[in-house]
Amino acid sequence: MNTVIAVDRSGSYRVYLTVTTEMVREAIAIHECTPLAGAALGRTMTGAGIMGLMLKDEHARMTLQIKGDGPAQEILAAANGMGEVKAYISNPYLDLPLKGPGKLDVGAAVGAGTLTVIKDLGLKEPYVGRVDLVSGEIAEDLTQYFTVSEQQPSSVALGVRFGVDGGVESAGGMVIQVLPDASEEALKALEDMLFYMDSLTLLINDAKENCTARMGKEPGELQICEELLKLIFKDVPQEYYPEILDRRQISWHCDCSRERMARALVSIGEKDLKTIIDEDGEAELSCTFCRKKYHFGREELTELLRSASKK
Numbered sequence: 001m002n003t004v005i006a007v008d009r010s011g012s013y014r015v016y017l018t019v020t021t022e023m024v025r026e027a028i029a030i031h032e033c034t035p036l037a038g039a040a041l042g043r044t045m046t047g048a049g050i051m052g053l054m055l056k057d058e059h060a061r062m063t064l065q066i067k068g069d070g071p072a073q074e075i076l077a078a079a080n081g082m083g084e085v086k087a088y089i090s091n092p093y094l095d096l097p098l099k100g101p102g103k104l105d106v107g108a109a110v111g112a113g114t115l116t117v118i119k120d121l122g123l124k125e126p127y128v129g130r131v132d133l134v135s136g137e138i139a140e141d142l143t144q145y146f147t148v149s150e151q152q153p154s155s156v157a158l159g160v161r162f163g164v165d166g167g168v169e170s171a172g173g174m175v176i177q178v179l180p181d182a183s184e185e186a187l188k189a190l191e192d193m194l195f196y197m198d199s200l201t202l203l204i205n206d207a208k209e210n211c212t213a214r215m216g217k218e219p220g221e222l223q224i225c226e227e228l229l230k231l232i233f234k235d236v237p238q239e240y241y242p243e244i245l246d247r248r249q250i251s252w253h254c255d256c257s258r259e260r261m262a263r264a265l266v267s268i269g270e271k272d273l274k275t276i277i278d279e280d281g282e283a284e285l286s287c288t289f290c291r292k293k294y295h296f297g298r299e300e301l302t303e304l305l306r307s308a309s310k311k
Contacts (some may be wrong), residue, residue, distance in 0.1 A: 001249050002221035003053065003083065004229055006242035007179070012186035015242045016053065016175040017229055018250050019204055019221040020046045023085065024160055024171040026252045030291055031092040035162045037072065038092075039104045042160035043138040045077040045087040046173040049250035052079030055119070063118040068136055070111025071096070078289075084253035086289040104162075110136030115145055139173075146177070153178040155194055161201035170204040172228070186240040193236050203231050222247060254290035261285045261294040265301070266308045273308055277301045 003018035024042035027033075033041055048064040055062060058081035066075040073090035099105040112133060119127040129149035134140045139158040146154035155176045163169040176194075178187065197203075207227040211219035219227075226244070233241055265273060265283065276283050281298045296304070 001247045002225055003050075003248040003250050004222075004225050004244050005053070005246040005248065006229065006244045008186060008236075008240045008242045009238070010183050010186045010240050011179060012182035012240065013179055013190055013242075014177050015229070016050045016177075017172075017225055017232075018046065018050060018174075019170070019172040019207075019225045019228065020049065020250055021168060021171045021204070022221065023049070023250060023252045025168045027087055028168060031088060033089065033092040034095050035166060036096060036104050036106065036109055037089050037094050038162070038168065039160040040066075040072050040075055040106045040109055040138065041077075041087055041089045041092075042168070042171050043106065043158040043173070044075045044089075045079075045085050046158050046160075046171060046250070047138060047142050047156065047175075048077035048079040048087065049083055049085045050173055050175050051117070052081060052085065053083050053248055053250065055081040055121070057122065058082045060122060061120045063116075065116040065118075066110060066113070066133070066136075066138065066141070067116070068111035068113030068133060070109050070113075070136065072109040072111070075110070079250075083248055083250040084255075085250060086252065086254045088288050106138065107136035110138070112136070115141045117145060117149070142175075146175075155190075157197075157200045159199060159201035159204075161199075161205070170201045170208070172200055172204050172225075174200060174232070183240075189236050189240045193233060196235075197232060204228055207231055254287060254292070256287040256290060256292060258294055261287075262296070262300075262304055265296065265304050270305060270308045273301065273305050277305060 006015045028038040051062055061080045063078045071091055071094040075089045077087035079085045096105050096108055114130055116130045131145045131148050134144045139156040142156040146152045158173040160171040161169045207224045211223050211227050283296045285294045
């Protein structure tokens with residue numbers, strides 16, 4: 001577990017809070033990202049993971065696409081209701097000057113463009129929402145999406161912090177959503193808290209240090225997340241303090257398989273498949289998300305050609 005879902009005692013707002021350090025490290029290692037690309041990818045997949053948990057059905061799926069005119073080109077993350085996330089960035093090797101001391105310029109990497117959310121809820125047609133990017137910093141863009149496309153007033157914070165060794169030191173995200181009939185006093189307390197709130201990744205580091213000092217050993221991400229909730233809301237009046245309702249997991253999971261890749265080969269049609277057999281005698285497909293490679297020899301391709309000819 002690495003995520004908590006909480007509602008304040010007055011029923012005015014809901015909080016999704018997660019620590020995704022391990023997941024982001026895994027994704028960055030798979031895609032061999034530079035710190036800048038890793039920050040953009042980590043923020044996007046953390047946001048997608050939270051949005052996946054918002055789906056009522058565990059088997060429902062959603063896709064978050066960030067497409068801009070910056071060197072990142074496209075960032076795409078897919079998640080389901082179980083909190084399983086897979087993601088990729090078109091240009092994992094991008095690099096730009098810092099926009100300030102220790103500040104990675106994710107906005108410049110993304111550039112101007114659109115944020116698109118596709119939700120497959122098991123209905124005839126998927127839901128598609130699209131907004132223009134506000135800053136390319138991902139969190140501000142998701143805040144815009146929730147407000148404009150879903151008419152859900154929200155505050156989004158996402159962060160990935162790198163250590164001096166270039167590795168991910170901390171990563172996480174928070175989405176706060178206003179509930180119907182929220183009290184003005186609760187919202188005022190929430191606004192004050194957000195105004196004075198420190199960087200999310202710095203708070204994650206503080207939460208980890210607090211847990212380590214108290215426990216005398218390395219804490220798990222759920223323990224860090226629960227401590228993080230206390231740090232963020234420590235000055236909020238007790239009547240508006242969030243209480244944990246559920247504990248969930250957001251994690252990396254790619255559902256690619258040999259069967260899926262075989263279906264992809266069949267889908268290209270008899271003519272193209274026959275050309276591959278005649279000219280190459282083999283094919284190798286790579287998963288965009290996890291980069292796993294699948295090799296198909298001549299016999300397998302011939303069998304797939306028979307399947308394609310029956311369609």
